[in-house]
Ligand SMILES: Nc1ncnc2c1ncn2[C@@H]1O[C@H](COP(=O)(O)OP(=O)(O)OP(=O)(O)O)[C@@H](O)[C@H]1O
């Protein structure tokens with residue numbers, strides 16, 4: 001996906017949906033960007049694109065949420081993760097065997113072959129969404 005200038009939460013959701021439509025089992029997407037940059041908003045679109053009808057909320061107090069769909073989507077948020085044993089306990093490999101995985105604060109993980117999307121807050125409702133590494137298919 002080329003760099004994308006979003007002017008609203010709805011546009012960010014739409015960008016996420018386009019990615020969600022392309023997801024397969026085994027795909028891992030790491031999202032980076034400051035607080036309020038739009039990561040959860042984007043995931044709402046991703047879930048929609050995978051065919052999930054589940055409401056997407058920030059899993060900040062719950063490390064992982066799973067949304068069933070055409071492809072299962074596991075939504076992970078590492079903001080509150082405290083140590084590397086919690087990272088190991090996520091069960092990332094198993095989640096990636098069951099479906100696709102999208103990770104907020106993904107800079108805290110290093111996953112071979114993962115896609116990377118970066119969000120930059122430009123002020124107001126404007127955000128830049130950059131694909132640092134696209135899906136491998
Ligand atoms: N262009 C935009 N894209 C995304 N969100 C936007 C945009 N304009 C305004 N917003 C608003 O900004 C907020 C983004 O919050 P969101 O929870 O998606 O960010 P986040 O990156 O997940 O933050 P956190 O790091 O706290 O998890 C929402 O309230 C959303 O409505």
Ligand SMILES: [Mg+2]
Nearest residue numbers: 039040058104
């Ligand atoms: Mg969030």
